[in-house]
Amino acid sequence: MTEKLTGKLFLIVGPSGSGKGTVIRTLGAKYKGFFYPISYTTREPREREKDGESYHFVTKEKFKQMIAEDDFLEYAVVHSDNYYGTAKTEIIDALNGGAVVIREVDIQGFHAIRKIIPKGNLVSIFMKVPNLSDLKGRIEMRGAIEPEELQRRLDSAARELAQAGDCDYQVHNEWGKMKVCMSDVESIILEEIKGLY
Numbered sequence: 001m002t003e004k005l006t007g008k009l010f011l012i013v014g015p016s017g018s019g020k021g022t023v024i025r026t027l028g029a030k031y032k033g034f035f036y037p038i039s040y041t042t043r044e045p046r047e048r049e050k051d052g053e054s055y056h057f058v059t060k061e062k063f064k065q066m067i068a069e070d071d072f073l074e075y076a077v078v079h080s081d082n083y084y085g086t087a088k089t090e091i092i093d094a095l096n097g098g099a100v101v102i103r104e105v106d107i108q109g110f111h112a113i114r115k116i117i118p119k120g121n122l123v124s125i126f127m128k129v130p131n132l133s134d135l136k137g138r139i140e141m142r143g144a145i146e147p148e149e150l151q152r153r154l155d156s157a158a159r160e161l162a163q164a165g166d167c168d169y170q171v172h173n174e175w176g177k178m179k180v181c182m183s184d185v186e187s188i189i190l191e192e193i194k195g196l197y
């Protein structure tokens with residue numbers, strides 16, 4: 001399945017609220033030639049999210065049917081409740097065609113994908129945040145959230161931050177310094193694809 005991949009898959013990893021979505025949206029606006037696959041999830045859409053834009057929002061039944069049909073490159077239960085998964089065919093086809101593919105996943109997704117995609121075709125970037133109280137503020141700013149859900153996300157964050165060193169790169173997203181973080185991510189990507197295109 002992966003023997004003739006010529007493209008590169010960039011995984012943006014990091015806790016909920018670390019700014020992965022903003023990084024990917026900013027890249028998307030600037031680099032139209034990159035491929036940004038949309039994952040599937042069983043969580044409810046947030047207020048401004050539309051199906052097919054941030055995610056394909058599906059029921060647990062549909063998600064389980066997709067698992068049974070081997071549709072996912074990887075999938076995981078994230079924050080102990082909902083399923084999230086990256087569709088296999090579109091990512092492999094894009095990598096076969098030499099594309100630069102950019103996707104955010106949780107740390108489980110990263111560990112699963114690195115067992116499948118050859119090292120030369122995969123780059124992982126971990127987004128670090130200064131501390132958990134900062135992160136809590138950012139998650140709350142995104143919109144109303146149940147206290148249990150907030151706590152689950154903070155618990156996952158602590159686990160994810162402990163594994164940051166497993167990724168190829170770590171970038172820091174400090175409060176009010178998104179531009180610096182963005183430029184760090186961009187430099188990594190441009191350096192990694194130098195000579196490829």
Ligand code: 5GP
Pocket residue numbers: 014015016020039040043074075076078084085086104105106107108109110
């Ligand atoms: P959110 O609910 O905040 O959109 O995402 C929750 C977590 O799931 C985030 O860490 C996000 O990166 C991760 N995630 C999003 N899509 C995928 C996916 O396709 N696979 C995995 N394993 N995690 C994902």
